[in-house]
Amino acid sequence: MKAAKYNLPYTEDKRIIDIVGEHSIFTVVDKFGRVEYANSNFCTTLGINLKEVLGEPLKILESPLHSGLLYKNLWKSIKAKEKWNGVLQAKNINDVNIWLDTTIIPIEKEHKLVYLIVFKDVTEIHQKNIVLLNEQKSKKVFLKSIPFHVFSITKYGKILKVNKQFLDTEARNVVGTYIYDYISFSCYDIFKTNIYTAFKNKKTKHFKFYDFDFKGAKSYYRAVISPNFNEIGEVVSLTLCVNDVTDFIEIDKKEQEREAKYRLIYKSIDVGIIVVANSAGKIKEWNKGAELAFGYKEKEILGRPFAILTTEKNRERNIKELLTAVEKLEDNKNVDIIELQCLRKNGEEFPVEFTLSSLTINGKTSYCAMMLDISKRKTLENKLQEKTEDLESFLYRSAHDLRAPFASAQGLLNLLKEEKDINKAQEIVKMLDTTINNGKLLSNKLLEASVISAKKHEYRRIDFSKIIRNVLIKLRNASNIENIDFSIDVDVPKNYKTKPELIISLFRSLIQNAIQFSRPIENGYVPKIEVVVKKVKKHIVIEINDNGIGIEKKNISKIFNLYYKSNNDNCSGSGLGLYIVKSIVEGLEGDIKVKSSVAENSGTSFKIKLPYSNK
Template identity: 25%
Template sequence: MSASPKSSNAHSSRLEAVLNTVIDGIITINNRGLIQSFNPSAVRIFGYSPEEVIGQNVKMLMPEPYHSGHDGYLSNYFSTGDKQIIGKGREVEAQRKDGSVFAMELGVNEMDIDGETMFVGTIRDISDRISAEQALKENQAKLQAIVDNTVDGLITIDQGGRIETFNKACETIFGYRANEVIEQNVKILMPNPYHREHDSYLSNYHNTGEKRIIGTGRQVEGRRKNGDIFPLDLSVSEVHVHGRKLYSGIVRDITDRKNAEEEIRQANAELEEFSYRTSHDLRSPLVSSIRLLDIVEESIRVDDKEKALMSSALIQKSLRQLESLVKDILTLTQAKNESEELEEINIESLIVDTLTKLKHMDNFERLNIDLSMKFDSTLWSKKNRMMLIIENLLSNAVKYQDLNKENSFINISTYLDCNNFTLKISDNGLGIPKNQQAQLFQMFKRFHPKTAFGSGLGLYMMKKSVDVLGGEIYFKDNDNGCTFIFTLPVR
């Protein structure tokens, strides 16, 4: 039995009511691409009235390149049967009446009505969603840029201790690329005992809730990719993301700060030592001279000329020692405060001039001095610092020669070694006592006080100058004298 006209009309009315109330735009076109129907949601989406579009080619609703390619697509479909979007849904662009282009989801199906092929397109305006997604992506990009450009390292780990995020600062601090540590246990960044205890600490926290560092900050040690151990500040927070428990750690490499603190500690210790020793060493020759002056005065009164002259000689010696100490103190003060520019230095001339200045020293004439100057490159450095280093090394070799040996020598050589200027000075003098070699460059260390007077500041000042120049100095015990090797990168 066929449906009555009344029931058919009712059915059509219901379908029309549905098409008129759905939020999606619905458009039908014929096999030539001409619009046959345009529901109210399509009117709202595109801004055209039905009268403006019915009978028009649907490509009027499309921007390029869809506009130019649409007729060819239909023709190709009817010729080959090749479906590109029919029966599928995808995101494309459309164009409103005002010319604005927007994103939409399009679903197209083919239908047959009274033997005629028709196409129905379902359209949903997703421009708000795309804008929201774009805004989210932009916010995520901004957040990632902030995280990547922070000075501090940022690491997140899961409950099992596996690394989930590792920002660029962490790459700089630890030396790993992010892809080398993601999914690895975070203890890869820790030396013992932290490496050994980390898993048990996490397990204990999950079981008991006992927090040790979570929510607080403290100083710990990290381990770089190359194995170096370094100090770092660590603060750990617990965060919950989409029902998951994560741990966020902020790390800061405090190597420079620790080094600075150590330098300050050493400087304070040196200042304390300097104050004590200078007050003692300055006072001693003064007290001695005052007492000797009393003896001179008494000797003159009783007409003991010989005793007066002997006491005067002792006073001269004490005052020379005082003068030498004051000179070294002034040199030390100047060296600490001096700001000196780099200049081109003729090393051979500097060494020869220094030897000439040292000829007045006792027993200089008995030394056999051998020069081997093979360094012929340009050396740019701080001349006064270089002079201080060379004068200390050579004057010590002259001053502390072994007078019990018939043949005393000093061998001086310069050469280029692995792009480093190298100065090597060897002698067969008294050397440095083995039990005091660890104190070689300390302030006020005198290794042969009975042989010659010295302030104990010479080697200390020399080492400080070597450090300022960015060089290195090495000592070798020859069992029959000693060797000093000074190296400096060639600039």
């Protein structure tokens, strides 16, 4: 709309303006909203002095930068030189809110654009409207808050009014339809009978019915129909109240049996760990798997906080992860698998993989924690990491150690080619023979280690006595063996099954180790090696004892490391023997322990326990 042009007197015509505006509230501002004139009614309404506001921005107009939509439109009209009308809020000198119906009119006077702003005080009307709106809102909220549906219907079942949405249909769309549109055919008779009786007898009727939804779920309802009368006592409509009471109906026998079956199955599951807690974190359900994992009986744990199942040092971190999972569930997001460090009743720590789900029953939310004990997996992961590191070291050291004998042999051959003296040549040949034998020994050990790692062996019945005899025959050329006193004691059933190749390697490495670290005969000392094999309960126990030079206490923990060698200058070796032994024992799911002392006549004792199997 193009701005209308008015001829309005300016400040110098104040007397005329006061006469015109005697019963009006108005002011004049420039295009920036600065006051050029304000009449006495305006000053009185806001409780201000004219001199204080002349030349100042009119506060009621706010600023062009104001974010409110009302003020954006207001200033948009001012800039477009258009008329604007709306209700603005202001505060008088006593800081009391007042509302003014405001009309802004652009006026061109002597080539200057100004704005006449006419106000009407509508504070009283506005406050009454607020009261009415609040009352109306309260009524709507009350009707919607009623836990059942209330209909006003005719005697034919046509819906005249409804208090809230019904069966996913908005209230406004329900009006004008028929109550029979929302119930199944099986319920028609009970509704027709009670509607007819209420109209005819002019009395309230109570009845119950059940219905099925489109998924086949059964729901139970209670209904009340009351007549509505006109001034002469005629029934003009009915008020129908329908209340879904499914949650309050007592569970029948089949439901009770189903519930009992569920609880029996849930309680008896011992494969997984299932713990149910309420929204306060208190444990309310506890299955057999949880009892076996944590060691608490149900009566000991129910009602206690879930945090008691986590380790104290990790509790703060665990609680944060649980709260994050709960927040994700509340936002309908997927919950990631969490790894927690848990605590058994006996104080033992163990790791679990943990996932959380929520369920709501009768408006109360519970959280179901499903856990899996991953102790074995963690142990395997740690062993895998160790084996990976060993393999990397094995590859590096093998390449290095295999190069050494070849390099030595090459150097000796070069010397041999140039040597003229037959005696010196024979010495070089002996050195060359030793170098080749060392290289052969190393390559055999590497081959043995690789064969063991491959684990491609079958279980067969073995004869321990025969294996030990064959090992001693193959070691007959070992240094000092002719001076050693061997004692062999085997007491094991002939039906024991294991992997023969691995047992042979085990005995060869341990007996060879005992021979290598034996002491020479002197001052009445005789080197001895004792081999004992026996069955103890569900295990085969192998003991190899010697009275050799022993192992220093600080080195005992290192002897099974890959490529570990003794500092004894008189003893040579590949550093693979005992590493191979431990790998064999672990591969057979056994255990190996060592005791040793460097004291005279003490020596070293290896004790191995292997699970007994004859299948």
